[in-house]
Amino acid sequence: MSHPDPFVADSPHTLRAPLIKGGNIAEGASAFSFHGFDPAPIPVVIAVPHAGRTYPQALLENMRHPAAVPLRLEDRYVDLMAMDVAHRTGAGLLIAHAPRAMIDLNRSVDDIDWEMIQSAPGDGAAPPLAQRARSGLGLIPRRLPGTGEIWKRRLDRAELDSRIALVHAPYHAALAASLEAVRARWGAALLIDLHSMPSLSARNAGEPAAEFVIGDRFGASCEGMLVAAVFSYFAEMRRLAAHNRPYAGAYVLDRHVRLGAGVHCLQIEIDRRAYLDAQMSEPGPGFTGTASLLAGLVQRIAALVGEMGQIHQRWPAAAE
Secondary structure, X not given: OOOOOHHHOOOOOOOOOOOEEEOOOXXXXXXXXXXXXXXXXXXXXXXXXXOOXXXXXXXXXXEOOOOOHHHHHOOOXXXXXXXXXXXXXXXXXXXXXXXXXXXXXXXXXXXXXXXXXOOOOOOOOOOOOOHHHHOOOOOOOOEEXXXXXXXXXXXXXXXXXXXXXXXHHHHHHHXXXXXXXXXXXXXXXXXXXXXXXXXXXXXXXXXXXXXXXXXXOOOOOOOHHHHHHXXXXXXXXXXXXXXXXXXXXXXXXXXXXXXXXXXXXXXXXXXXXXXXXXXXXXXXXXXXXXXHHXXXXXXXXXXXXXXXXXXXXXXXXXXX
């Protein structure tokens, strides 16, 4: 199924080409692209770290289940959702093209299961596993529930270092630069780190399950007024959202939040049933409605971020 680029249609916020392409996957393929305006028309940047679909052949050949694993690791077509929202609102947009199977951009470079790397660092024992690496979903995903080990062979240390240098580091440098440019113009900036999730179970029998999960690192990554506005919006739209459970956000939020400087970060998880087809493989009948819903959210919260930025610019000491 082909998907037209939403940025080429006529619109007040039409983005006809990436402002930036960066990083390197293989054979010259860019690891990410940034779409936006300079100067930014609204103080919001959307990032999509887990929807990359550019798979080098060598990566697929080393997978035990190359037909199933990529689909399970991807936030399937969330990049198309984000492009639609950015097209409608003018938000800046950073899209990772490197797949999560290659390197997880929502993990620290220290979050490594060294048993899957051919040469561990130093002469002594490998460092202890971080929590996410222990679960199998560290910087380089190792295993999935129900599927088991992802890879046929261990990864060479030089390849790990290359992925960090050519994908992870430039992606986060580009995200930091885009947020700083927005903050410099508006006095404040909001990062929305956009993901998708399997359907949640209802907390109580007979109740609907949440379609969205809003993560703010339990209050550490975003001003409470903005979080409250997000939940107020979903309530008005009669859509159920959960807060921090089971997804509170991870490395992206921890790395890029700067509350004292006016940079706020939220993670939004979308139930894949809200926008994909029954097979969870292609955009479905709910895609357009979900994109409209999120565009309305971005427009509303952008106004609040702009107001906060005005206060921050006038009284920076008080804001901090």
